Amino acid sequence: MVDLVRDSTDLHNELKIPAHVAIIMDGNGRWAKSRGLPRTEGHRQGSENLRRILRACVEEGVQILTIYAFSTENWNRPAAEVRMLMRILDLFLDRELYELHENGVKIRHLGDMDGVNPSIARKIDKAIALTEHNTRITLNVAFNYGGRREIVTAVRRIIEAGIKPDDVTEETISAYIYTAGLPDPDLIIRTSGELRVSNFLIWQGAYSEYYATPTYWPDFGADELHKALVEFSQRKRRFGKTDEQIEGEAG
DSSP states (O other): OOOOOOOOOGGGTTTTSSSSEEEOOHHHHHHHHHHHOOOOHHHHHHHHEEEEEHHHHHHTOOOEEEEEEEEEGGGGGGGHHHHHHHHHHHHHHHHHHHHHHTTEEEEEEEEEEOOOHOOOOOOHHHHHHTTTOOOOOOEEEEEOOOOOHHHHHHHHHHHHHOOGGGGOHHHHHHHTTTTSSOOSSSEEEOOTTTTOOOTTTTGGGGGGEEEEEESSSGGGHHHHHHHHHHHTOOOOOOTTOOHHHHOOOOO
């Protein structure tokens, strides 16, 4: 793992750096196909790219990075590809965990463990426990994750807690979803040129800024991330207010 322990560069101080960036890491298969390579190589390169982006986020000053690693719908892919994806995750945890820990990365899991191999589930639990007190950057891994399932799970938990319907607010739901205790993503990036959210952070992303790039995930490096942050800095986030109101608050 490339060393993450660096100070954020002064070159980007003029940017409005989002505290929380989420990425739909798309295009591994198409990246491989365009090079005449098997899909497995695309997914392997995609896994390798996470190192570069995690380091770039630290250097840019991003505090939280959420990645869409495996959706609840991905179980519908060919069985051989699913096994391969699980193997890549398994190897990633074996190879990278201790270096991530040494570099101050806090790992959180978004999703559930239904259908997940018990060995991988134990490794995920180990990663969460080992890195619990790290503070350099939080890495949320959305694995076996679906936005609709997340909301259904939250509703069930609220009912089980005995909370009365009239007492349920947006804050209540936010306290029972997988990202409880974390700010919503400021910026959601999707690679490969697709223009859909694919059941990702559909509650949390209500007021996120979205950025789509035609670049496939394995090629989405530090320069591409910086382009997204520059674009984010040029956006006006109104949250339902007018420009005049926002300018008045700033003044």
